[in-house]
Amino acid sequence: MSDSARPPPNLPPRERREGHRTVHVAAGVITDPRGRILLARRTEGRDLAGLWEFPGGKVEPGETPEAALARELHEELGIDIDVGAALINVPQAYPGKRLQLDVRHVAAWRGTPKGREGQALAWVAPDKLARYPMPPADVPVVGALLQPDRYLVTPSPGDDDAAWCAQFDAALAAGIRRVQFRVHGVDADRRRALFAHAHARCRKAGAGLLVNGDAALAQASGVGLHLRAAQLRAFDARPVADDVTLAASCHDDEDLALAQALGCDFVVLGPVAETASHPGQAGIGWARFAEMRERTSLPIYAIGGMGPQDIAVARRHGAQGVAAIRGLWSRR
Numbered sequence: 434m435s436d437s438a439r440p441p442p443n444l445p446p447r448e449r450r451e452g453h454r455t456v457h458v459a460a461g462v463i464t465d466p467r468g469r470i471l472l473a474r475r476t477e478g479r480d481l482a483g484l485w486e487f488p489g490g491k492v493e494p495g496e497t498p499e500a501a502l503a504r505e506l507h508e509e510l511g512i513d514i515d516v517g518a519a520l521i522n523v524p525q526a527y528p529g530k531r532l533q534l535d536v537r538h539v540a541a542w543r544g545t546p547k548g549r550e551g552q553a554l555a556w557v558a559p560d561k562l563a564r565y566p567m568p569p570a571d572v573p574v575v576g577a578l579l580q581p582d583r584y585l586v587t588p589s590p591g592d593d594d595a596a597w598c599a600q601f602d603a604a605l606a607a608g609i610r611r612v613q614f615r616v617h618g619v620d621a622d623r624r625r626a627l628f629a630h631a632h633a634r635c636r637k638a639g640a641g642l643l644v645n646g647d648a649a650l651a652q653a654s655g656v657g658l659h660l661r662a663a664q665l666r667a668f669d670a671r672p673v674a675d676d677v678t679l680a681a682s683c684h685d686d687e688d689l690a691l692a693q694a695l696g697c698d699f700v701v702l703g704p705v706a707e708t709a710s711h712p713g714q715a716g717i718g719w720a721r722f723a724e725m726r727e728r729t730s731l732p733i734y735a736i737g738g739m740g741p742q743d744i745a746v747a748r749r750h751g752a753q754g755v756a757a758i759r760g761l762w763s764r765r
């Protein structure tokens with residue numbers, strides 16, 4: 434191999450060996466007045482045949498993703514569209530290629546969608562999307578459509594449990610809908626009381642609650658379980674029932690693979706940036722985050738120095754959104 438043909442050395446080993454090319458694809462979330470979403474079934478003879486996808490196709494050289502989406506939806510469905518807000522851009526490794534799946538909302542459309550290339554179409558209610566088998570890159574897309582973009586991890590209460598409870602309520606009032614209960618440095622009675630508060634308030638707000646590390650408490654109280662990275666190696670099967678939310682903290686490719694194998698619903702990956710709790714310790718950065726995201730088919734929250742202001746950049750790197758303690762804990 435000549436020097437000029439050699440891929441850049443900063444790519445991880447697998448990509449370097451296989452010399453993956455990147456394919457940019459623009460796809461659209463088309464919603465009807467009843468809130469149903471249009472899926473198309475990939476036809477026989479193509480890659481990922483038989484799987485359901487968000488309509489769209491490859492961005493041609495020199496074309497913007499917006500123009501590509503409008504062109505593809507005209508060609509494939511016979512509709513004219515106005516491109517809306519970006520939903521998520523998912524980097525995903527497929528055999529022999531790297532996909533960048535750039536998904537936009539379709540703000541408005543004219544015409545009646547038809548499968549002009551022989552593909553089956555389905556209008557699917559959001560809560561039924563999981564019934565449609567999809568390519569790996571679409572799992573984070575469905576996550577971005579259905580699940581919260583912020584995941585609050587509770588701080589420890591120090592010596593003021595009342596203030597902790599008040600701030601917990603303020604976070605829910607500010608729109609937090611997914612919470613990991615994690616408190617250190619309190620005895621069992623205080624912990625029980627703080628958990629009871631969190632549990633009652635989340636139920637009332639319709640927020641999902643997960644407890645850090647404690648499978649028994651999760652089972653007994655009917656909340657989700659968030660596994661610490663070290664716990665990923667302690668289980669060889671999903672430690673809670675299928676209808677109980679399971680999540681995990683991940684730091685590297687091996688953690689991500691274990692979390693996916695255990696059947697996690699989502700994971701947290703980082704630290705992406707430097708955090709107040711580990712000053713001077715650099716994060717992995719967005720490029721590395723996206724690289725790890727490529728080999729996982731799960732919604733992934735970015736953690737480490739994150740706050741609401743980072744959600745947009747997180748989505749551009751394939752993240753579900755951000756997870757944080759300080760960055761999401763309301764300041765009164």
Ligand SMILES: Nc1nc2c([nH]c(=O)n2[C@H]2C[C@H](O)[C@@H](COP(=O)(O)OP(=O)(O)OP(=O)(O)O)O2)c(=O)[nH]1
Nearest residue numbers: 458460480481486487488489490491568569570571
């Ligand atoms: N449109 C679309 N493609 C997806 C999704 N998820 C996913 O992995 N893909 C992959 C499948 C393909 O490898 C690639 C899209 O390429 P494609 O072959 O459909 O491209 P195209 O519509 O331009 O059609 P073609 O003429 O090149 O066959 O992206 C999705 O939700 N929508």
Ligand SMILES: [Mg+2]
Nearest residue numbers: 488489490491
């Ligand atoms: Mg297509």
